[in-house]
Amino acid sequence: MSAQPLRLDFQSRPRYGGNRGAIVLLIGTAIAVAAGIQFHALSMKREGLELKLEALESARNLKLGSVAALPSEESVPVVNVLGAPWEILLQELEAASHDEAGDVAVLGVEPDREKSRIRIVAEARNLHTALAYIERLQKSRSLRFPILDSHEIRTEDRDQPVRFQLSADWKTTI
Amino acid sequence: MSPLWRDEIGLFVAPTRIVLARMKRGIQPVNVAERNIIVATRETHSWEAAIDALEVCLEDSAWHGANVRMIIADHWARYSIVPWSDALSDEAERVQHARLCMANTFGDVVSQWTVTVSDAPPGSSQVACAIPTALLDRIRPVIESHDLKIKSVQPQLIAAFNGWRDKLPRGDAWFVALDEGSLAAAHFTSTEWDCVRSVRIGTDWEIELKRLQTFGRLARTGNEESRVYVDAPKWIRDRAGNADPGFEWLAQTSGEAESEDRFPLLQRIYA
Numbered sequence: 001m002s003a004q005p006l007r008l009d010f011q012s013r014p015r016y017g018g019n020r021g022a023i024v025l026l027i028g029t030a031i032a033v034a035a036g037i038q039f040h041a042l043s044m045k046r047e048g049l050e051l052k053l054e055a056l057e058s059a060r061n062l063k064l065g066s067v068a069a070l071p072s073e074e075s076v077p078v079v080n081v082l083g084a085p086w087e088i089l090l091q092e093l094e095a096a097s098h099d100e101a102g103d104v105a106v107l108g109v110e111p112d113r114e115k116s117r118i119r120i121v122a123e124a125r126n127l128h129t130a131l132a133y134i135e136r137l138q139k140s141r142s143l144r145f146p147i148l149d150s151h152e153i154r155t156e157d158r159d160q161p162v163r164f165q166l167s168a169d170w171k172t173t174i
Numbered sequence: 175m176s177p178l179w180r181d182e183i184g185l186f187v188a189p190t191r192i193v194l195a196r197m198k199r200g201i202q203p204v205n206v207a208e209r210n211i212i213v214a215t216r217e218t219h220s221w222e223a224a225i226d227a228l229e230v231c232l233e234d235s236a237w238h239g240a241n242v243r244m245i246i247a248d249h250w251a252r253y254s255i256v257p258w259s260d261a262l263s264d265e266a267e268r269v270q271h272a273r274l275c276m277a278n279t280f281g282d283v284v285s286q287w288t289v290t291v292s293d294a295p296p297g298s299s300q301v302a303c304a305i306p307t308a309l310l311d312r313i314r315p316v317i318e319s320h321d322l323k324i325k326s327v328q329p330q331l332i333a334a335f336n337g338w339r340d341k342l343p344r345g346d347a348w349f350v351a352l353d354e355g356s357l358a359a360a361h362f363t364s365t366e367w368d369c370v371r372s373v374r375i376g377t378d379w380e381i382e383l384k385r386l387q388t389f390g391r392l393a394r395t396g397n398e399e400s401r402v403y404v405d406a407p408k409w410i411r412d413r414a415g416n417a418d419p420g421f422e423w424l425a426q427t428s429g430e431a432e433s434e435d436r437f438p439l440l441q442r443i444y445a
Contacts, residue, residue, distance in 0.1 A: 002339050002340040002341070002342060002344065003335070003339040003342040003343065003344060003345070003347075003349075003362060004339070004344070004362075004364070004365070005336050005339055006292050006301060006332055006335055006336060006362075006367065007292055007293040008290060008291070008292040008293075008301055008303055008328065008329070008332045009290065009326050009327060009328055010288060010290050010303075010305060010310065010327035010328070011324055011325060011326050011327045
């Protein structure tokens, strides 16, 4: 612990800080310049990043915009069709046909997603087989209340098969 | 040589002694030349003989081209404590106030003195010091005519105090600068100097040492904790011995060279 210095001098003291003051001033100026350069560099980097971010957001908005630009009345069925559980339905139709010894051939499947209905056109060896096929579909996980809408015997065909049409509720969420 | 790294000369001017020490500047100042001149005079009130001796010494080119830090012996200096005044607004007014305070103590002779005051924070007392204007007017041209630039002019008590301050307590102690023909003493606290005295003394050292011891006893009567730290040339310290345990005789540490004269005082201002 030392005593406080006493500053008393008959020589008028310079108002600047002398050598030490000059050194401190130089160091301070150097630090300020370095800080300014670093600030400028960081500002440029930030501007660059902001431009990149802006470009990415523009690109993202463009993609979303292309989807959003579709008219809703057109896009909804497309989205519904794409989102339907087709794989399960087709597997079950194939399994039912297989259970009937292959005597049923599915000719067409027409979904109505708005009403959650599906219409199936098939051909069976005879009416009994067609009714058995419909009964088999009643055990399906994806179809509810399958009913025979119409049928006709194809007399022009040599085997005289039965072409029939059935409809059912389609459980799109299983 | 760059003005920032100009050599510096420490110069001590006393009635009977001139001491010079040249310090080569750098990270660590190095003492490159010393000179100790005894001035043969009986007129200790006059400075003519001392300045004449200095003028002759400065003819030597070894002492040219440097900055000068000058220490004026307490023999020619007078001190006073100036109380703080809120009514004063600038340095000139504070110096004028100090001049009035000193005139109350020393009389009209103050008009022939140059007065300056110490730096002090607001509210603290200032130390005022006066040196004969004729002495300063006489010595400045002598120095500056030899490519020497005066950077500092301090009285001995102040220079010695600052030189020894690393060995002084933070406050509540006396510091005494003792030299041939003069004794100056100051009591300092942790924030300011609150008392300062200077007297001219004789050459009978038995009497003067007793006077110093009396002063020390008086100082301790006021406050048992106040110790007295004394800066003095080695020959005075040797005479005093360690008879009075109340004194702390300030001396170079064992690793530093000890000299018979005032070179240590000059060297300490660069420490």
